[in-house]
Amino acid sequence: MAADRAAQAQGVRIGMPAAKAEAMMTGLALRPFDAAGDGQALERLAIWICERFAPIVAVDGRDGIVIDSTGADHLHGGEAAMLDTLVTRLAAAGITARAAIADNRATAYALARYRADPCLVAPPGHGSAILAPLPVEALRLPGETAGALRDLGFQTVGDCLAQPRAPLVKRFGETFGRRLGQAAGWLAEPITPLSPPETVSALRNFAEPIGAAETIARYVGKLVVTLCADLERKSLGVRRLDLICRRVDNRNEAVRVTTARPVRDVGRLTRLLCDKIETIAPGFGIETMSLVATLAEPLAPEQKLAPLADAIHPDVDSLIDTLANRVGEERLYRLAPVESDVPERAVRRVPALAPETGQSWRMDWPRPSRLLGRPEPIETMALLPDHPPAFFTWRGVRRRVRVADGPERIFGEWWKRDAELAAVRDYFHVEDEGGERFWIFRSGNGEDQVTGSQRWFLHGLFA
Amino acid sequence: MSPEAAIESLRARIQAIESGNRHEKSTLPFGVASLDSKLPEGGLALGALHEIAGGGSGAGDGPAAALFAAGIAARTKGKVLWCLSRPDLFAPALAQAGLHPDRVIYVEARNDKTVLACMEEGLAHGGPAVVVAEVARLSMVASRRLNLAAEKTGCLAIALRRWSRAKDAAEFGQPTAAATRWKITALPSAPLPTPGIGRPRWRVELLRCRGGETAVHELEACDAKGRLALPSHLADGSAAARTGRPKRRASG
Numbered sequence: 001m002a003a004d005r006a007a008q009a010q011g012v013r014i015g016m017p018a019a020k021a022e023a024m025m026t027g028l029a030l031r032p033f034d035a036a037g038d039g040q041a042l043e044r045l046a047i048w049i050c051e052r053f054a055p056i057v058a059v060d061g062r063d064g065i066v067i068d069s070t071g072a073d074h075l076h077g078g079e080a081a082m083l084d085t086l087v088t089r090l091a092a093a094g095i096t097a098r099a100a101i102a103d104n105r106a107t108a109y110a111l112a113r114y115r116a117d118p119c120l121v122a123p124p125g126h127g128s129a130i131l132a133p134l135p136v137e138a139l140r141l142p143g144e145t146a147g148a149l150r151d152l153g154f155q156t157v158g159d160c161l162a163q164p165r166a167p168l169v170k171r172f173g174e175t176f177g178r179r180l181g182q183a184a185g186w187l188a189e190p191i192t193p194l195s196p197p198e199t200v201s202a203l204r205n206f207a208e209p210i211g212a213a214e215t216i217a218r219y220v221g222k223l224v225v226t227l228c229a230d231l232e233r234k235s236l237g238v239r240r241l242d243l244i245c246r247r248v249d250n251r252n253e254a255v256r257v258t259t260a261r262p263v264r265d266v267g268r269l270t271r272l273l274c275d276k277i278e279t280i281a282p283g284f285g286i287e288t289m290s291l292v293a294t295l296a297e298p299l300a301p302e303q304k305l306a307p308l309a310d311a312i313h314p315d316v317d318s319l320i321d322t323l324a325n326r327v328g329e330e331r332l333y334r335l336a337p338v339e340s341d342v343p344e345r346a347v348r349r350v351p352a353l354a355p356e357t358g359q360s361w362r363m364d365w366p367r368p369s370r371l372l373g374r375p376e377p378i379e380t381m382a383l384l385p386d387h388p389p390a391f392f393t394w395r396g397v398r399r400r401v402r403v404a405d406g407p408e409r410i411f412g413e414w415w416k417r418d419a420e421l422a423a424v425r426d427y428f429h430v431e432d433e434g435g436e437r438f439w440i441f442r443s444g445n446g447e448d449q450v451t452g453s454q455r456w457f458l459h460g461l462f463a
Numbered sequence: 464m465s466p467e468a469a470i471e472s473l474r475a476r477i478q479a480i481e482s483g484n485r486h487e488k489s490t491l492p493f494g495v496a497s498l499d500s501k502l503p504e505g506g507l508a509l510g511a512l513h514e515i516a517g518g519g520s521g522a523g524d525g526p527a528a529a530l531f532a533a534g535i536a537a538r539t540k541g542k543v544l545w546c547l548s549r550p551d552l553f554a555p556a557l558a559q560a561g562l563h564p565d566r567v568i569y570v571e572a573r574n575d576k577t578v579l580a581c582m583e584e585g586l587a588h589g590g591p592a593v594v595v596a597e598v599a600r601l602s603m604v605a606s607r608r609l610n611l612a613a614e615k616t617g618c619l620a621i622a623l624r625r626w627s628r629a630k631d632a633a634e635f636g637q638p639t640a641a642a643t644r645w646k647i648t649a650l651p652s653a654p655l656p657t658p659g660i661g662r663p664r665w666r667v668e669l670l671r672c673r674g675g676e677t678a679v680h681e682l683e684a685c686d687a688k689g690r691l692a693l694p695s696h697l698a699d700g701s702a703a704a705r706t707g708r709p710k711r712r713a714s715g
Contacts, residue, residue: 001506021505031526083538193555205641298636314590315590316542316544316568316588316590318588319544319584319585319588319590319591320568322584322588323570323581323584323585326577326580326581326584327570327571327572327573327577327581331570331571331572332568332569332570332571333568333569334564334565334567334568334569335554335564335567335569336564337555343553343555346555347553347554347555351541352568356565357565358563358565359564360563360564361554361555361558361559361564363558363559363687366556366559367553367555367556367559368526368553368556369526369527369529369530369552369553369556369560370526370529370551370552370553371531371551371552371553371555372551402651403652403655403658403659403660403661403684404653404658404659404660405659405660429661430660431651431652431660431662433651434518434519434649434651435649435650435651435652435663435664436519437526437649437660437663460553461526462526462663463526463527463529463530463531463556463649463663463665463686
């Protein structure tokens, strides 16, 4: 059995029979051991670390995670800071963790379990001496081997390392020999990295660095084909796609494209990426290109309807994506009606591919085709309280009002802002002698100062 | 062969050469006989670029030109791509000209160059039925590219010219590859027998037309379905209403 810190303070020990522990301590919560559940949780944790800290991560045994932090620690402010962040974050999630960094995997394993409290960074080039004072169990030996070593008087790793290897290996087997070699650092121990299962990616290494835009475009095309085949197997479509070009000087150039709906079309994705090739600075050349679908959504194959009865309108989805990647997604929109009488609030931007509502604005009052960003003050001569002006001057031009319509009174929306409680605007639709039409309003009802400043503004231009 | 027949056959040959890569030749009539008769094939050619500008003192903003374009777009079917760099278009007015908000997709580009690039993208794609772009400058090269892109897919391309400086306005005189060039100027509306404002009236000038002649029309502005109309002279002759001071209309 395992035990947490509170239980250990009461005298419960790891490996103690459950009945004995219950007798020692009241209120002890016992949970059955769930190997599969623990393994899955550990894997989830490893994927989280992979996404957050370092790209090469694997589950190590039943209780550990091994991370290759080479080239990733500087992103977190150095090795010590990275371990600190990692352990703090895990603690915040309710996980008590110990972590160590060393030159090789075996040393890091031993230090994390027997020396770290809670973090330890071994000095680079530490050699096997740092392991010498640790117990023989730190070598990751099968249970009976450690017991047998202790019976023969080997208490620490240092004892084993000091003896000639050949007789020891003959006595305790190949595994023991390999572990010793790994601890001493002359036997490599690669990590098989765990990859987040949902990420679909394609990678290409080049024997000779590439740099020309045409070459990049060609290989983008090839990568997209690979990626799309992979996506199709998983019934996924891309929403966000990252192209990462690793240059020979070890710098990354990245291109990101997004789509409004999941896409798995080779031509379309290639087109989107190739539009952005000009933003890649190849420098002395690109040696690795990888394409990662960082955001993918389910996309089931669907049957296209045959154009039997009426001509189908071509799909504008691909056009939307092309334009969105050119000018930015927020600059591509449809305008939808809002239930508001205040003109500047009557229009709301919705995404270009938002579902069509069929709603429109009310048609009972004419609206100008150009609305000024903010109403411009005009000088007028008008009879109060509710006559349209006879003259007005806008942008230095004096115009005589020939005919007018109004007022259309619009009340402030007091449920939105307190200041609008009494506010009123009286809109007039006026035509000058040349036939040009304007939308002007008076702030206030013409009588009461509470309702507005009683000044006149021009708000829009009619056709 | 009589001279007329010879000219006809020559015309047909020229047309065959010109429309070598045209998607599909069709037109969008205005439904106003006097206007359609001035246009070759009796309507606004689809798959071609058309230029529209505002006239009069409001030329810079061209509210009438925008509504004229909206009226044309309203009479087509399918999506409308509207590329602009100054977002001051008021969508309820377009809806009142018959262009439903669900149909219009706006692209807000940073400058004229991007507006034209987006327009070409839309035309080359062929998905939208109409692509409108609000631009100040339109060079010969740019207009030819747009025209070719429109010809390939059969989209209706409308360049809505608007400018903020007099220098740009002078550039409107330069030739472009557009099939037609229009100038829309507001006219005083017909006086009503009662106080109030009547249906707006425009002077629709066809300044240039490939394979056709120029013309000037006085028309009533778009109705709720985007249709223009000949002015009804019913209200004419009411001298009192014309000279009378505008009075308040009992409404509101």
